[in-house]
Amino acid sequence: MATITLDGIRKHYGETEILKGVSLDIRDGEFLTLVGPSGCGKSTLLRILAGLEEQDAGDVSIDGRSVNGTRPKERDIAMVFQSYALYPHLCVFDNIALPLRTRRLSFAQRLPLLGPLVPGRRVIEAGIRAEVEQAAAMLDVTHLLARKPGQLSGGQRQRVALGRAMVRHPAVFLMDEPLSNLDAKLRVQMRAEITALHRRLGVTFVYVTHDQSEAMTMSDRVAVMMHGELLQVAPPEELYRDPQDLRVAEMIGSPKINVLPAAYWHGQGLPLPHCVPASATHVAFRPEASRLGPPADGQLLGTVANIENLGSDLFLHVVLRDGPVQPAVVRLSPEAPRFAIGDAVSLWLDAGRLLAFDGAGRRSATYEQVAA
């Protein structure tokens, strides 16, 4: 059980500033995901939290206790790595038992050959065996305990890595892109298993990923990072509905949010939607915040370029007249009136769900939102 406080964390590698003063409070028992494109500093932040790297400035505290300068093993954390990082010469049992053995056995008891002769080892080993077997049963890897990591599939290795992390009952779980090396189907399955594990253990999870769908489906809160800064920290549905930065809006959600420059309306001889403030330079809308109709005066006009039928949803790609190359994506229900590729259409935007952004990419409130 632990809260984590990061305060003004900075990190340089040579001339490059990787982290530009990151501050973040993580609640006890929370599943917090750091999401961002590669190179945004999210893994570095996690490694600083783990004690694998030291920050140039700022403070890290776990459960109110400053851990600056302490080693990873003194922080009561466990970590799961993208490559699983299992020890290839040890069997699954020994891999999972290792963190317990290094902590509970004395130096003499850990010696090869002589260790088993040292008094007290038998009792400790029996305790370790029971705990390893319990962890293995929880992750359904009991039948693999005697195998070497090289004989396991990717998903099995990932479970063993989770077992090695949880066997010690750490206060904090750190996960660095743990699902990136798995195939798509297994990734979705492991996503559910990891969230179930989080609910069962009830401890703090800090999870790093570049995959927004992992962030959205697994987390209590998501911290969006870019270029060494936190853009927004919020629960997934708030990030989706109420992004405070254009980059957040573009990163979260699939299909991607549609963004049009405000100048587009002027170019088409149309007024900006009445709710958008004059200061806005970009107007964004989600695929479900728009509708299609037959061409009509006073509306955005375009042509259907592609149709994606997902069964539950239809996504229509509409190339706007004289608009950006990137087509706007509109979600329709399969029961809605059908359009065919090549049809001329008009695009109706739901004023209440428009998002406006100023020249710096920051969110400007629309009049409807101000009124609400």
Next chain:
Amino acid sequence: MSVTAMEQAHPSVPKARRHGAREAAIAALAVSPAVILLAGLLFGPALAVVLFSLTDWQLGGASFNFIGLANFQALFADALFWKALGNTALYVVLVVPGTVLLGLLVALLIEASPGLRGFYRAVHFLPVMSTMSAMAIVWGTMLHPTIGLVNRLLGVFGIAGLNWLRDEHTALLALALIGIWQGFGFAMVLFVSGLKAVPQQLYDAAAVDGCDGPFARLRLVTLPMLGPVTMFVVILTASRAFEVFDSVRVLTQGGPNYASEVLLTRLYAESFDYLRTGYGAALTVVYLAIVVALTLTQARFLERRVHYA
């Protein structure tokens, strides 16, 4: 001939079979250069040596007779052969661990050092590049009982030096040290490349799991991950130590009193000093058998303990 032309020429042959035969022919053609070279340079000469070992031929002789296994009988009855075999075994037992451990130690030190890695690597690799017979002369001078650097250095500390290469008790030891000096650079280079391939995430995992001391890291991550490299280095060093020759020939000629006589100096003396080619060939056959057997057992034994990640 194109495929269609072949089909027309042999309409009765099933297509799949013709295709298989064609593939086999291409495969045979592709491996033929290697097969010819191996046969001409390795298997042919080895077979010739085996045949010679069954004769009483003397180098330059006009005729020879097949004498069965008489050469081998004489060999196994020869105390000098057993002495040389024992010395060679002792040399290998000294040189292999020495070379592997020193190579590993230097590799670990170089990789741990913050700068000048390239310089240290080059310096330690120099002995490997040098010509052994020339370096042996340098060592001969250094180990000279009166003017040699080694004894003078020992003299500084008040230790009376020995006549290293002329003393029955130290000649083989001195040669083994020279062998280690010459070979550890190669082991070091291989270990350095092996160290670079150890994934950083394993060290990170070890640190989180509580193993962050240098020895704990070494035992949990570095040494197991160096397994494949170590296997290669051990086999290579052992087979090179078995063929020790130039340093012995230049420095001690197998003396004093055969204290440093090894298999290859014995072989050379019998074949080219005494011109007993048949007998020398028998010695060669025994030598080859030992090296092949050693390599195979080592590979099999070590393979079981090596973990390719």
